[in-house]
Amino acid sequence: MDKKEITAAFIALQNEIITALEQADGKGIFQKDTWERAEGGGGVTAIIQEGNILEKGGVNFSAVEGPMHENVGKMLGIAATDFYATGVSIVIHPKNPFVPIIHMNIRYFEVNTGEYWFGGGIDLTPHYIFPEQATYFHQQLKETCDKTDAAFYSKFKIWADNYFFIPHRNETRGIGGIFFDRLNHTSTPYSKEKLFDFVMNVGKTFAPVYTNLMQLNATKPFTEENKRWQLLRRGRYVEFNLVYDKGTRFGLETGGRIESILMSLPAQASWEYDVIPQKNSPEAFTSELLVKGVNWIELP
Amino acid sequence: MDKKEITAAFIALQNEIITALEQADGKGIFQKDTWERAEGGGGVTAIIQEGNILEKGGVNFSAVEGPMHENVGKMLGIAATDFYATGVSIVIHPKNPFVPIIHMNIRYFEVNTGEYWFGGGIDLTPHYIFPEQATYFHQQLKETCDKTDAAFYSKFKIWADNYFFIPHRNETRGIGGIFFDRLNHTSTPYSKEKLFDFVMNVGKTFAPVYTNLMQLNATKPFTEENKRWQLLRRGRYVEFNLVYDKGTRFGLETGGRIESILMSLPAQASWEYDVIPQKNSPEAFTSELLVKGVNWIELP
Numbered sequence: 140m141d142k143k144e145i146t147a148a149f150i151a152l153q154n155e156i157i158t159a160l161e162q163a164d165g166k167g168i169f170q171k172d173t174w175e176r177a178e179g180g181g182g183v184t185a186i187i188q189e190g191n192i193l194e195k196g197g198v199n200f201s202a203v204e205g206p207m208h209e210n211v212g213k214m215l216g217i218a219a220t221d222f223y224a225t226g227v228s229i230v231i232h233p234k235n236p237f238v239p240i241i242h243m244n245i246r247y248f249e250v251n252t253g254e255y256w257f258g259g260g261i262d263l264t265p266h267y268i269f270p271e272q273a274t275y276f277h278q279q280l281k282e283t284c285d286k287t288d289a290a291f292y293s294k295f296k297i298w299a300d301n302y303f304f305i306p307h308r309n310e311t312r313g314i315g316g317i318f319f320d321r322l323n324h325t326s327t328p329y330s331k332e333k334l335f336d337f338v339m340n341v342g343k344t345f346a347p348v349y350t351n352l353m354q355l356n357a358t359k360p361f362t363e364e365n366k367r368w369q370l371l372r373r374g375r376y377v378e379f380n381l382v383y384d385k386g387t388r389f390g391l392e393t394g395g396r397i398e399s400i401l402m403s404l405p406a407q408a409s410w411e412y413d414v415i416p417q418k419n420s421p422e423a424f425t426s427e428l429l430v431k432g433v434n435w436i437e438l439p
Numbered sequence: 440m441d442k443k444e445i446t447a448a449f450i451a452l453q454n455e456i457i458t459a460l461e462q463a464d465g466k467g468i469f470q471k472d473t474w475e476r477a478e479g480g481g482g483v484t485a486i487i488q489e490g491n492i493l494e495k496g497g498v499n500f501s502a503v504e505g506p507m508h509e510n511v512g513k514m515l516g517i518a519a520t521d522f523y524a525t526g527v528s529i530v531i532h533p534k535n536p537f538v539p540i541i542h543m544n545i546r547y548f549e550v551n552t553g554e555y556w557f558g559g560g561i562d563l564t565p566h567y568i569f570p571e572q573a574t575y576f577h578q579q580l581k582e583t584c585d586k587t588d589a590a591f592y593s594k595f596k597i598w599a600d601n602y603f604f605i606p607h608r609n610e611t612r613g614i615g616g617i618f619f620d621r622l623n624h625t626s627t628p629y630s631k632e633k634l635f636d637f638v639m640n641v642g643k644t645f646a647p648v649y650t651n652l653m654q655l656n657a658t659k660p661f662t663e664e665n666k667r668w669q670l671l672r673r674g675r676y677v678e679f680n681l682v683y684d685k686g687t688r689f690g691l692e693t694g695g696r697i698e699s700i701l702m703s704l705p706a707q708a709s710w711e712y713d714v715i716p717q718k719n720s721p722e723a724f725t726s727e728l729l730v731k732g733v734n735w736i737e738l739p
Contacts, residue, residue: 172713186712195712307691307700370707377708378701381681382691391607391682400607401678404710407670408677411706412486412495413472413698 140332145247146202146225148335150183152245152342153200153227157185159346160198160231163353166191169198174396179205180223184399187231188406192238192357196231197402207250208393219250226259227342228386230403231349236369237356239265239272240313240376242403243345244386245338255331257338258320260295261345262303263352264313264376266369268425270438272352273314277435280317283344287329287337295319300431305379310429312379317341368422370409377408440632445547446502446525448635450483452545452642453500453527457485459646460498460531463653466491469498474696479505480523484699487531488706492538492657496531497702507550508693519550526559527642528686530703531649536669537656539565539572540613540676542703543645544686545638555631557638558620560595561645562603563652564613564676566669568725570738572652573614577735580617583644587629587637595619600731605679610729612679617641668722670709677708 157169167190175181182201187193202225212218226246233240245259263276277296284291295317303312322334329337380387380403390400416422457469467490475481482501487493502525512518526546533540545559563576577596584591595617603612622634629637680687680703690700716722 170712188712195710197712307694307697374704377677378681381678382688388682394607397607398713401710402712404674406711407707407709409707410495410701410704412470412488412497412702 140335142223149225149227150200153198156198156346159350163350164190164192167193176203186402192233192353194232194234195406199228199399217250217254219252221251224248232405235357236266236361236365237359238353239263241349245342256321256323257334259338259341260299260318262299262316266372267421268428273435279344279348283340286340370407373405373408374410377404440635442523448639449525449527450500453498456498456646459650463650464490464492467493476503486702492533492653494532494534495706499528499699517550517554519552521551524548532705535657536566536661536665537659538653539563541649545642556621556623557634559638559641560599560618562599562616566672567721568728573735579644579648583640586640611731670707673705673708674710677704
């Protein structure tokens with residue numbers, strides 16, 4: 140299980156997901172840009188814009204390598220001089236406000252001193268929360284986790300609750316999902332092979348789950364008020380990504396390819412002053428559920 | 440010249456500016472929210488939405504005080520236990536893409552160990568740069584600065600070029616203006632009274648200059664392409680404010696009143712993948728001028 144095999148599997152996964160999303164959308168085609176990084180490596184950024192169901196999204200692959208900057212080493216607490224990092228990153232913004240925003244990332248990192256780890260996650264940001272779909276989403280993630288370790292889901296679900304949180308709004312970004320980082324044979328009871336299988340299972344969960352959510356919601360009729368709310372919720376998504384998301388901020392600070400990093404931002408977003416949803420409205424219902432610690436699998 | 444006088448002058452300035460903007464807009468009325476801060480002080484947030492010319496903007500006053508958090512003291516390099524901070528902050532997003540976005544801030548800060556300073560600035564972010572208007576804007580700022588010190592304009596203009604800069608885009612936010620901080624009798628040859636006069640002159644420059652720019656541009660016809668470009672430029676404004684603006688990030692980190700801090704964000708903004716303006720287009724003309732070091736007063 141070396142970096143070449145992992146990288147090849149990630150490339151294949153990117154292509155599988157692109158195909159599945161194009162089929163489910165029925166109109167949008169991903170535009171692929173291959174780019175190279177001056178210090179080593181590169182990637183393939185695949186962007187969809189103005190599909191039938193998908194308004195804007197990216198399914199990105201990258202594999203970068205080279206000398207490790209001193210401050211990055213300090214931040215990670217390792218003393219290596221060279222690194223290799225590969226991953227698949229997805230953010231999808233749909234047109235219909237009843238289709239949720241989704242994010243998925245899996246990544247592998249290794250350094251020349253022999254250390255390595257896997258990280259990643261999936262989280263869902265519905266503009267309108269449908270409890271049965273939230274349960275379905277978390278149930279699917281739990282099943283994926285359970286294949287490797289019966290304790291993973293609950294551990295990584297809490298991690299996601301804490302990570303996908305907007306402190307200045309005191310709300311979660313959405314209904315969370317799973318988030319994990321620095322998984323290796325030291326931090327878990329599992330071999331590199333077993334952890335690679337876990338990460339690939341997470342990656343393979345994305346397409347069937349999201350295309351199902353697309354199909355369930357994409358033809359629901361919506362009002363101007365629903366669209367307005369979607370744009371406001373996208374504003375919160377922008378706030379999270381630009382202010383808190385570690386991958387985004389790391390990319391901005393280390394001079395990553397900006398158009399690939401900021402593919403996560405929506406085609407349109409809004410901000411209005413001091414919006415408070417009406418009592419008992421669907422918007423209020425959703426807002427009240429944007430908190431940590433909800434047991435989505437067994438809702439009351 | 441004590442904090443009470445400075446605070447009273449800032450409140451009066453807020454009201455003057457609100458009146459001038461409402462008159463120039465002809466329709467929009469500022470909604471005023473008075474708020475209190477648990478640890479001491481408060482403010483008046485005044486927001487305009489859906490005016491004739493102004494789409495969304497805020498003219499905010501605040502005067503906050505209380506115990507100084509240890510990390511804030513460290514950040515500022517002072518060992519005081521209590522602080523007082525007052526200021527007026529403005530960001531205006533117009534409807535018509537040919538009317539520029541503007542930002543103005545003046546502020547006064549003092550601590551119980553006797554240290555104090557003034558800070559502030561004005562900068563302009565045209566979606567489309569009109570050279571003669573850029574020259575006019577900088578000329579007005581220069582005249583304001585020259586009343587106090589003939590060296591201020593060029594010094595504070597460079598400061599603005601460096602401050603209102605988006606490193607990950609390698610572009611300035613707009614055509615800059617002036618920016619200054621920590622002005623007091625130690626860092627300048629001037630008394631507190633004289634520096635207060637300077638800061639008030641900066642504040643009083645805002646309304647006549649911006650209402651003039653509103654009148655010059657608000658009735659210009661525009662196309663869908665112009666509107667699209669405006670939303671993309673607003674996206675960059677959001678990126679600057681959420682990623683780099685010190686006032687915004689300080690506010691988010693220290694638990695300031697979120698709706699007052701984020702009044703700087705536009706009603707709508709967009710992101711598209713890898714937009715490159717057509718050669719010789721007005722959009723390309725503007726993009727090429729978003730660099731540091733342009734001598735706006737004597738354009739070639």
